[in-house]
Amino acid sequence: MSISAAFNIRNGGLATVSAIALCIVALPAPALAQENELSGDIRFSWWGSQARNEKTDQIILMFESEHPGVTIAREVSDFSPHWEKLSIQSAGGSQPCSIQMQTRYLATFARPDVLRPLDDLIASGDLDVTGIAAPIIEGARGDDGSLYMIPTGVFYFALMYNETMAQEAEANGVALLPDPYSWNDLADYLRAIAPHLPDDVIPTHNMGRETDAFVSWVQSQGDAVFDGSQIAFQRQTVIDWFTYWETLRTEGLTDSPEVMIADTGSLVEESNLANARTFLTNRPPNRLGSMQAVLETVSPGSRLGIIPYPTGEDGTVGMDLGSNGMAIGASCDEDLIPATTAWINFFTQDPRAAAIYQSDNGVVSVDALATVQAADPATNPGQARNIELFQQVVAEASPIPWPAGGYQAVTDTLNRAYDAVAFGVATPEDAADQFMTELQQQLDTAVN
16 A cells, blocks of 8 residues: 555545434433433543633533533643642542543552542443453553553554655655555655655654654564563664664754754644645644644645554564543542543543544544544544544554653653764764663652
């Protein structure tokens, strides 16, 4: 399959969200009456933008209208303050009953005195995980093996590229990437396409300091990322990663170290890919629609595409998946558990809630609901391609069991180590030693 062939939007005959919602909500009267007997005031804490907050509020209002005995108090924050507030609440035993959680931060809070283990509620049928893929569920477990979160949306990184430039180069004899393709295939492709790109376009963003690209590389080389709170990958794997990007940088195929740092985490409106200054980079696929909208303003008619990360040379897939979801605070009164589980089930499983939220914080975890969204003509084309790529990679992806503080620790130490290489301060070998030493120190500190 070509670099772009996988991203044709389905035109199948699936029902629309509204039609399926009408079918599913026609519950038997006794069940509905029993659910309407729920009562209690529960708190729900989450992070989000204004648009996400408005969607969440609509879902809460719908739930409350169907369960008039339940009131949900909203506690919303930006991303970083959300975790800071939860740490303070946990120390004081005042966690909300319903808490938005993320697998990258789960290990910090996955203890029975902070979050309620959920396995018994699934076994009893009180919590519904129907349609959520097993790897996604397993990624929501703590170190003790207990499930602490119900995944509601799955996020992942992939490579985003200028599809129009790729097609123009193909017309000039540059073969598209195969499917699947390896890291070496990618490097060769960048070398081949570089002469066919506009003079002011860089073939690729330098991903040497990018955590999500790095962990995909590690797993595609056959290494694990962590063993509990210990580093599980080899020093040579890090050296090879730094060398890979240094080779491309010295060949003039990546941006400069200064531009590399500036473009890492840049706003959509300022990013080099959206402004047609870079051919390829790593980005969350759920940004495809917003990136495309910016590109249209600077290069009308141009189109972006998304592809999975490369495999290892032996075909090993290294893609990581993370999920956002719902946890239950350990301090939630037992009398409020029925209302809390009903709310989590509604947010996760109800097609009307999914239609409102539109995979805003990761592809909706229930596969049937994701399929409906991808096929719905009203879904943004970029979001539809995001969902389709997720469904393509989920079976082979390898969710990472992040230890406490692990994601931030990798990001901080990887940035410092590769920046030293890119600016000529350290060799790949020395930078690998620095990275592994500092990373393990931070992991040990987080555990202790």
